[in-house]
Amino acid sequence: MSQILIKDRIPREELLDSGHLACPGCGAPIAMRLVLKALGEKTMVALPACCWSIIAGPWPQSSLRVPLFHSAFETGAAVASGIKAALEMRGDLETTVIAWAGDGGTFDIGLQALSGAAERNEDIIYFCYDNEAYMNTGVQRSSATPWGAWTTTTPAEHPEMRPKKDMLAIMAAHRIPYAASASVAYPDDLVEKVKKAKGIKGTRFIHILSPCPPGWKIADEESIALARLAVRNRVFPLMEVENGERWRFSVDHPGEPVEPYIRRQGRFRHLGDAEIAEIQRAVDERWKSLERRVQHGT
């Protein structure tokens, strides 16, 4: 089949309701929708502060059809660990407990709790939906913000000058049983990884790139296309890491130039050709290092 048909690989069950409060074109609800489809209704969600605190709806609403616990910013992994422990005490070994955090709650504020949970190998799946800044509060930079990007705290005159933190490698370094990166533009790959993670015991980490139209300064309808470009040009490779050692790519990464991806986003508008060449160089270098990891392990 010439068209890549994915409809038969996406479960039909819906555990997310319409009427949620995500901005038009937001990647985060697509990520949540796909993850819940893969996990099924026996799932509980620990949700530290992030865009999804809003998306889920104000009290007394909830857009999820599974239990969701709103928690403090730094506590996503800790709360999920606690829920899991409580369930185990009550004899429920079946329910999957996940933490669902943004990049701020993962890369920055929640990193300690996440590292602790991973170190203890808590039996949770930790999802980071990454829109590469604190979008909910008005686009402040996080350590997930890519090099060169505009945010309100890294204005165009002083753009982000540190590379994006390599969260997947950090989690792999914890030697957890399963870590992966996924994208809302590759729903079949995402669903497959979540199903695989569900079948593994211990701490599992899935990092999902999830474009933010207002924060990235792109048109609403471009979010999926840009998420796809980020994979095709190796800015955000889709990978799996088992036990921190066995790295593999899960889809094709043709290695298209990064320039169209950068040029289509207003947050990179201030960048000139030299800066874009620098991004390309960094992407190429990182790709080589990832290839080495795939070939030779860590």
Add this chain to the structure above:
Amino acid sequence: MPDDRPIAGPARGVSPAAASTTPGGRPVAGTVQGAPRAAVQATPVERPIADTVHGVPPVAVSTTTTLVNRTGSWKYIRPVYQDKVAPCNQGCPVGIDIEGYMNLLREGRTQEAIELLLRENPLPAVTGRVCYHPCEDGCNRRGFDDAVAIHAVERVLGDLALASPLPPPAPRTWPETVAVVGSGPAGLACAYHLARLGYGVTVYESELEPGGVLRYGIPEYRLPKQVLARELERIRALGVSFRCGVQVGGELPWSALAEHHAVFLATGVHRSRPLGVPGEELPGVRAGLDLLSEVNHGLRPELGRCVVVVGGGNTAMDCARTAVRLGAEVTVLYRRSRAEMPANEEEVFEALREGVHFEFLAAPVEVMGEERRPEEEALEAIRASFDEEDARRSALRLAGLRCTRMALGEPDASGRRRPVPIPGSEFLVPADTVLCAVGEEADADALPEGLPRDGGAVAVDALGSTGLPTFFAGGDLVDQPHTVAYAIGSGKRAALGIDRWLRIRAGELGDGTDLAELRYGPAGNVSMTRWRGDDPVQRVAPLNEVVTPERINTDHFRHAERHADRQHPLEQALGGFDEVNQGLAPEEALAESRRCFNCGVCNACELCLIFCHDIAIRRRGDGRFEIDYEYCKGCGVCSAECPRGAMAMTREGL
């Protein structure tokens, strides 16, 4: 998503302690269930919680879903499903729903695919072989990897149709009868469609067997007679009657057709244009069309060793390749360069493959004769004893063509650069036979008097009417490219025009036909299905607009190699008139149909639904989709991700 969920139902999101007790169950607001902290129990104990006195649980617990938020009010543009027209459909001179049969074939609904094809094209096994497939020129896949091999798929469907049982006679709906004069592709198409529309049809043919150019023009190595014979059987089975061996306007006067209520003229063009150079009357100078006809009648004329074909069109290629099969060394003389050749590229390629030599930028100046050589006289005498006239003329024999080199000057009316002779560049090409293939024209004497003309062609309106009462015309008689597909298309248009005219005349129809709505795209041919209004393909809000490559989201497709036609090995092909192009096997055609993008028509790939972050797109029972505008925020992702341009964003409220 079930639609029957209450807006303000039981709690969905509750504290973990509240929900964990009844997995899958729905805790009721205000009665949070709990369990002893220390004990691990298989059966949880339910107990009331003190804080519910005021109806407030100990922690904030959701009691409704977000379905109360009608987020659809946020949008200012809205997505709609809007089927459009694939470029192949518009590019097809016959006017076939190509995209439609590709989609049916892809789904394994082969019989329905054949029926959809036969709705528009009476001769798919013929066009699958001989049409130069302009449909493929516009294929949106061309810019991705390679155009879909539409012709090969059509051929397989056409051959499957030939292997199917014959159709029952078409029910006779109307009292009127129609005469079709000429049984080439235009005449056959008109007869076929009129019979299917419910008219009595008689086809008049001057030759002894029907088929016209399909039988007597196109060489057998491109179109086996057996294929034509079986296509004709199907047309006969519909109830079309044939009167062959009758020259209308000759032994049968035009007035004899007065018993019919309409007449469709499709007698074609037979008169070869002369070369217009001295020596043209010499023996050995022949009309290319005559040679093709002779060979198609089963004769194998002696052409000598050197044959020169003058002309660069498809007739010239047919003559050259036929002469090769008769054992000659063939040179094609064309006054422009290869780029300007009107012949189809594939024909030129095949001719080259078969060893035909091309002299581009060369034109004849004079046909040269010479005295017969003594050693040939005995042979000539034997020949003369069979043909007295030939003997009288043969004082001279053909020596060759004196030619001049040409250069390309300013563009002429056709947009091609006009060839001009280069002085002093003359040269001689030896020839035993010269075949003229520099164009054909209609034999005006054989047509009814008073037909309006447009240059050499018969003038007709968009539906084939000549303006002369009862007379319609099509095929090569009218001003259009002289190809089988255009002929079939004109026959179909005329059938529609005759039906419309007869029904208007009978007072059963107004004359408000919107032709634009009958066409596949603004520039396509008319669709018989649209005229009849019984499209078996369900379409959503169809827009008669052609899908451009920009509307195709190629991210959702993989590269896939085009299936190439199998060719008869060269040495065997040259040994006779066996069909050269062997086409595709049915399973290859099926694979090729899967390369089709299905431009502009939803084929339920569900990407819109998968990428809808508002969960506002739902499957309907009929396999289509609906958008819940109460919740759709109008982000446009569905339309942007649609691989085939079957969605659009429209202004909210318009």
